Amino acid sequence: MRMTDIPPAFVLLFGAILLAAAKGKLRWVLAFALPVIALADAWQVIDQGRDSFVTLMGMQLTPVHVHAATPVFATVFGIMLLGGVLYAFNQKREIELPAAAVYAGGGLGVLFAGDLVSMFIFWEIMTLGSTVLIWSGKQNDNYGAGMRYFGMHAFGGVILLMGIIIVIAQRIQTGDADPLAFRHMHEMVEGWNTLSWQSAGMWLMMLGMLVNAGAPPFSSWIPDAYPQGSSSGTVILSAFTTKTAVFTLLTAFAGVDILIAFGCFMAIYGVVYGILENDIRRLLSYSLVNQVGFMLIGIGIGSRLAIDGAAGHAFAHIIYKALLFMGAGSVLFATGRTKMNQLGGLYRTMPVTMWCMIIGGLAISGFPLTSGFTSKSMVVAAITDQSALMLEAGKSNTYLVLTWIVFEAATAGVFIDACVKLGWFVFFQKDSGLRPPEVPWNMKAAMIGFAGICIFLGVFPGPLYALLPYKAEAAAYAKVVYSFDHVMTMLGLLLFAGLSFFVLLPLMKRTETITLDIDWIWRRFIPKFWHDVATPILGQFKTVKEAVLEWLPGRAMDEADLPAPLRKRTPGTWAVSVPVLVISVMLLAYLLVYFWLVPTAG
Amino acid sequence: MFTKRRNQQFAWLAILGIVGAVILIDLTVHHHAHFEGSEFTFDTLPEFYPMFGFLSAFFLILVAKTLAIALKRKDTFYADD
Numbered sequence: 001m002r003m004t005d006i007p008p009a010f011v012l013l014f015g016a017i018l019l020a021a022a023k024g025k026l027r028w029v030l031a032f033a034l035p036v037i038a039l040a041d042a043w044q045v046i047d048q049g050r051d052s053f054v055t056l057m058g059m060q061l062t063p064v065h066v067h068a069a070t071p072v073f074a075t076v077f078g079i080m081l082l083g084g085v086l087y088a089f090n091q092k093r094e095i096e097l098p099a100a101a102v103y104a105g106g107g108l109g110v111l112f113a114g115d116l117v118s119m120f121i122f123w124e125i126m127t128l129g130s131t132v133l134i135w136s137g138k139q140n141d142n143y144g145a146g147m148r149y150f151g152m153h154a155f156g157g158v159i160l161l162m163g164i165i166i167v168i169a170q171r172i173q174t175g176d177a178d179p180l181a182f183r184h185m186h187e188m189v190e191g192w193n194t195l196s197w198q199s200a201g202m203w204l205m206m207l208g209m210l211v212n213a214g215a216p217p218f219s220s221w222i223p224d225a226y227p228q229g230s231s232s233g234t235v236i237l238s239a240f241t242t243k244t245a246v247f248t249l250l251t252a253f254a255g256v257d258i259l260i261a262f263g264c265f266m267a268i269y270g271v272v273y274g275i276l277e278n279d280i281r282r283l284l285s286y287s288l289v290n291q292v293g294f295m296l297i298g299i300g301i302g303s304r305l306a307i308d309g310a311a312g313h314a315f316a317h318i319i320y321k322a323l324l325f326m327g328a329g330s331v332l333f334a335t336g337r338t339k340m341n342q343l344g345g346l347y348r349t350m351p352v353t354m355w356c357m358i359i360g361g362l363a364i365s366g367f368p369l370t371s372g373f374t375s376k377s378m379v380v381a382a383i384t385d386q387s388a389l390m391l392e393a394g395k396s397n398t399y400l401v402l403t404w405i406v407f408e409a410a411t412a413g414v415f416i417d418a419c420v421k422l423g424w425f426v427f428f429q430k431d432s433g434l435r436p437p438e439v440p441w442n443m444k445a446a447m448i449g450f451a452g453i454c455i456f457l458g459v460f461p462g463p464l465y466a467l468l469p470y471k472a473e474a475a476a477y478a479k480v481v482y483s484f485d486h487v488m489t490m491l492g493l494l495l496f497a498g499l500s501f502f503v504l505l506p507l508m509k510r511t512e513t514i515t516l517d518i519d520w521i522w523r524r525f526i527p528k529f530w531h532d533v534a535t536p537i538l539g540q541f542k543t544v545k546e547a548v549l550e551w552l553p554g555r556a557m558d559e560a561d562l563p564a565p566l567r568k569r570t571p572g573t574w575a576v577s578v579p580v581l582v583i584s585v586m587l588l589a590y591l592l593v594y595f596w597l598v599p600t601a602g
Numbered sequence: 603m604f605t606k607r608r609n610q611q612f613a614w615l616a617i618l619g620i621v622g623a624v625i626l627i628d629l630t631v632h633h634h635a636h637f638e639g640s641e642f643t644f645d646t647l648p649e650f651y652p653m654f655g656f657l658s659a660f661f662l663i664l665v666a667k668t669l670a671i672a673l674k675r676k677d678t679f680y681a682d683d
């Protein structure tokens with residue numbers, strides 16, 4: 001068996017098992033070797049460009065296939081895991097590294113999945129790995145947060161799976177040669193404006209992916225779950241789930257214009273909630289939603305330059321967002337605090353962390369000479385190009401102008417959030433009296449390395465552009481990215497946004513508060529409604545309940561010739577009946593979807 | 603580095619200097635229109651980007667503060683989950 005036949009994901013997944021068993025020095029040798037081997041394998045496979053197949057339960061699966069955006073995402077996943085391991089080198093929690101390897105392995109698996117079934121399997125492996133990673137954080141609200149995270153992704157996964165099944169069924173009906181293929185959904189995108197329930201499968205697939213991308217109304221899982229990791233766990237958590245979702249949307253749904261609307265909402269939502277947030281890592285989670293919004297706008301536009309922009313921005317984003325979370329993790333590691341009202345004046349003793357976070361903050365805002373500048377601006381250029389095309393075709397470009405305004409306003413907003421506000425309240429502002437020592441060498445090295453990548457790609461974007469799906473468009477864009485006009489545009493936009501932060505500084509005073517989100521409905525309203533309203537009413541129907549839950553099952557058992565020990569009704573009845581109820585409802589929902597939404601042939 | 607009062611003042615002056623320089627230099631730049639050929643030509647106005655950056659950040663902060671009136675809670679709100 002040649003190296004190129006091994007799916008890169010398997011390197012990490014099997015490596016995770018070894019990593020869990022290894023002790024002492026061997027463990028760290030393995031931890032550093034795994035991302036390097038996985039990356040080398042990924043590049044072997046990419047160079048080869050050949051699919052591998054396996055047969056599973058009568059289906060021919062393609063666990064190794066190189067999509068247009070696979071090289072750029074696979075490269076950054078490898079770099080990210082390596083940086084994350086270096087940052088976690090002094091981390092005592094032993095379960096964290098194997099969980100991270102499983103998580104990254106799942107993500108890498110999705111990037112190389114050539115069919116929908118393997119894509120879904122790796123998608124779920126990713127959820128398992130990341131949930132363990134959250135739990136290994138061992139913070140107060142950790143168990144609940146992990147369960148909510150898992151529940152959210154299980155929900156998204158079920159939607160995705162329903163979509164996949166319907167899509168495959170439809171393809172078989174229409175005589176598709178390769179019904180399992182994970183590829184662009186041309187059949188849907190062309191008829192987007194007249195999209196009906198005929199395309200239910202594709203809708204469901206897209207919605208399942210959007211749950212993982214943090215799209216509304218499910219954006220709140222990101223600020224809920226990510227800040228629950230350990231100082232190093234959150235760094236790794238921030239990288240893979242949302243960007244894998246971006247990859248799948250980019251591969252399957254590029255050009256679906258409703259994604260522009262989702263993206264615009266997320267871009268603004270991330271900024272507005274970030275402005276109100278007090279916890280550093282929750283603020284960074286909100287700005288993560290904002291950045292994924294920019295990527296969705298690119299995917300929604302769907303032109304070649306826009307795809308390049310979305311993919312390139314994902315690359316740059318993984319690096320600078322990890323850098324920012326590393327900085328936040330360092331502050332947590334050194335002071336044990338993440339609330340901005342309890343911090344301040346840390347520039348005295350943590351200069352390395354401060355400069356690295358400022359570089360990360362400048363990169364996320366797209367400041368000239370940073371990676372955000374050279375990646376995000378491709379999406380802006382794609383918006384204007386698209387507008388020109390619309391005008392040529394005699395159509396209105398108003399929605400593109402609005403998208404552009406939202407995009408630039410959110411860019412200004414994320415600068416005051418993730419750069420000015422974070423830097424000001426953590427490192428300057430008042431003297432909090434804290435004099436923590438700078439973090440250990442490995443954390444500093446990881447931060448300096450990632451800050452270096454941010455600046456390198458800002459000054460020399462060539463290597464990144466060469467990885468993108470459409471190299472010719474990216475190379476052409478490289479000639480204009482550093483035009484004087486463009487640099488002045490960003491300087492004017494960002495510096496004056498920063499000015500308004502200081503003008504409104506009294507309004508920005510930190511308080512120990514959070515801002516309610518839609519998740520209030522399932523975290524507070526439904527439980528309270530159930531407890532205070534539904535239960536008392538249901539109490540009135542005690543006889544009915546008894547009949548349904550006790551008399552009926554009892555009768556059934558009396559009728560059947562069961563052996564005596566099984567006939568006994570134990571308190572366990574409830575424990576079984578609830579899952580049975582849930583499963584029945586889900587089966588019913590599935591049947592409804594299947595009969596009403598799947599069109600019959602002809 | 604920033605502990606000395608003089609250095610702090612210098613840092614603020616430097617930032618204000620850069621901001622001022624951007625205003626002056628921006629007058630000399632000819633920004634190309636993003637939406638050439640349509641009725642939207644606002645982005646070629648002089649000092650458009652500084653104004654746009656300032657106003658959008660200002661506006662976003664006000665929107666956030668308005669939202670906070672209804673949605674702000676103590677951060678222990680979900681503590682018993």
